[in-house]
Amino acid sequence: MSPWPSVLIVPEQPDGDTIRMPVLGVFDGDGFVSRIKAHEVTGNPSHQGELEITVRFGFIDAPELGQPGGHEAKVFLESLIGGRSVDLAILTKMDTGGSLDRHGRIVCIPYLAAQYPVAAFGTSPTRLHDAVTFGRPLTVYRNIELEMVANGWAWVLARYGPDQRYFDALADAQRHRRGIWRFENNIAPWEFKRRKYRASQISRADDAKTHCPRESCGGHLIRRDGKFGTFLGCSNFPSCRYSRADPLL
Secondary structure, three states: OOOOOOOOOOEOOOOOOOEEEEOOEEEEOOEEEEEEEHHHHHOOOOOOOEEEEEEEEOOEEOOOOOOOOHHHHHHHHHHHHOOOEEEEEEOOOOOOOOOEOOOOOEEEEEEEEEEEOHHHHOOOOOOOOOOOOOOOOEEEEEEHHHHHHHOOOOEEOHHHOOOHHHHHHHHHHHHOOOHHHHOOOOOOHHHHHHHHHHHHHHHHHHHHOOEOOOOOOOOEEEEEEEOOEEEEEEOOOOOOOOEEEOOOO
16 A cells, blocks of 8 residues: 555656566665576676675666655655566666676666556547456556656756656656655755765865863964975964974974
């Protein structure tokens, strides 16, 4: 049972061959853990057994777990594919020339083959045809990437050249304020990670500083040039005139 009151589904038939893989666990809004036969990864028929592997979506980027909407995006993806099997259209990575990226992950477009009763799609007086399956359910392939975008839980990675439908889905989600677009001042996940990295670099640089030993000074020692060469002086100069020899000399 989905925890969401309504879900926009996006039917789309895969363009080419796909590999069906189980979803062992969803870890964020654009990736999951699966299992694959070794020879399907290596291309060598002699490689037996199975490998546990990380699967990443190719054209979308969901919010990080540490930013607004990150946890909700993960839960939404779980509601779509958790515990099921998906058909992956595997993409070739330009940086490696293979099906795995430089982190050893499969990058793909995931499709869900979902079955519905014909009545689930309703009727319309303007319909061209009636679907008759004689008791069997109707199988519909759904593009899970597009559904994450259309329901407002992911950005589009424009630099990889996705189909125009991705941008249409993004614009529609933003216009109707679905998912993360209910929030103000959304930050794209790549910008969120960039800022987090910069903050960690600054923090590391601060930790590496040698603090001034003068009580209640609060400054740190920096390398300065003087009449007799380089020395370490307090950053609070001239209010603090502490100095000492540079140990690197």
